[in-house]
Amino acid sequence: MPNAVVEPLKPAEAGCEPLSYGSYLEVPGLLTLQRPRTSAHDEMLFIVTHQAIELWFRCVLHELEDVREALTDERFGQARRGLRRVMRIVALVLDHVDVLTTMTPAGFNEFRDVLGESSGFQSVQFRELEMLSGMRDRRYLNLPGATAAERERLQLRFQDPSLHDVFTRALERRGLTPQQLFAPDLLEDELRDTAEDLLEYDALFHRWRYQHWLLVVRALGTRPGSGGSSGSEFLRSTLDKWFFPELHDARSHVHAAPGEEPATGPQGESVYGCPMGHGSGLTG
Ligand code: HEM
Numbered sequence: 384m385p386n387a388v389v390e391p392l393k394p395a396e397a398g399c400e401p402l403s404y405g406s407y408l409e410v411p412g413l414l415t416l417q418r419p420r421t422s423a424h425d426e427m428l429f430i431v432t433h434q435a436i437e438l439w440f441r442c443v444l445h446e447l448e449d450v451r452e453a454l455t456d457e458r459f460g461q462a463r464r465g466l467r468r469v470m471r472i473v474a475l476v477l478d479h480v481d482v483l484t485t486m487t488p489a490g491f492n493e494f495r496d497v498l499g500e501s502s503g504f505q506s507v508q509f510r511e512l513e514m515l516s517g518m519r520d521r522r523y524l525n526l527p528g529a530t531a532a533e534r535e536r537l538q539l540r541f542q543d544p545s546l547h548d549v550f551t552r553a554l555e556r557r558g559l560t561p562q563q564l565f566a567p568d569l570l571e572d573e574l575r576d577t578a579e580d581l582l583e584y585d586a587l588f589h590r591w592r593y594q595h596w597l598l599v600v601r602a603l604g605t606r607p608g609s610g611g612s613s614g615s616e617f618l619r620s621t622l623d624k625w626f627f628p629e630l631h632d633a634r635s636h637v638h639a640a641p642g643e644e645p646a647t648g649p650q651g652e653s654v655y656g657c658p659m660g661h662g663s664g665l666t667g
């Protein structure tokens with residue numbers, strides 16, 4: 384899958400100068416990429432935080448591709464090691480978002496106008512992450528502001544199997560339903576442990592959504608977003624999104640007493656159903 388990843392440098396391109404810290408990491412070039420458009424003090428923090436998170440998104444995509452391959456080949460140990468790394472990164476990204484809470488609404492207002500209609504909503508890598516994890520929404524294939532190459536990447540992500548797909552296939556190969564996976568007497572420990580890690584990753588990603596929502600409540604209050612949405616209200620609605628809703632639901636069925644059929648609610652749905660109100664209808 385052609386992520387935004389650039390091919391490794393060929394020896395001729397790399398040049399024959401001995402490498403230094405700065406030349407290997409391309410630090411001089413990197414430091415030309417933060418270009419505030421106003422003299423507002425907080426704009427630098429705003430740019431660096433977004434860029435740092437985009438770099439981590441890139442790394443997460445790289446890792447998740449590996450996790451998907453490992454799950455496809457049923458190398459569950461490898462998949463779990465990759466997921467553990469991904470979770471560390473997502474936890475780190477939560478802290479990046481936290482730094483931005485030091486920006487006051489007044490500080491933000493000093494440069495907000497120059498953002499125009501640009502918004503994190505247009506982050507291509509964020510949509511790639513959602514798709515690779517298991518959430519497909521056609522509407523994001525034509526993200527405003529995306530280049531032709533970025534649209535192509537989104538299209539490929541949309542078609543490619545997601546983590547959700549490959550894990551579901553692993554269950555199907557064993558003839559297991561998600562509910563059976565969490566049954567106390569099941570011997571498929573490896574598969575269940577992997578499911579637990581997938582759920583933990585899902586929960587961490589959800590914390591990102593929550594933390595970002597809180598940040599926006601603090602920075603914007605009830606004002607609309609630069610991307611044209613209602614702002615914090617719109618973001619609150621995204622808190623219903625999960626990558627593995629069936630696994631969350633199945634896990635909560637474990638609370639039924641042994642031998643007891645899960646109780647049903649007025650419409651016949653399980654009252655042990657996911658307490659988190661799933662049902663974006665976007666997964667799969
Ligand atoms: C003061 C800081 C921030 C504010 C005020 C803010 C505001 C918003 C708003 C209002 C939206 C909804 C779309 C819109 O109408 O624009 C949004 C979406 C989004 N923002 Fe931020 N944001 C901030 C920081 C960040 C950071 C640091 C990132 C990291 C890359 C980020 C990534 C995103 C993403 C990925 C979405 C889409 C979420 C979704 O559709 O589920 N934002 N942001």
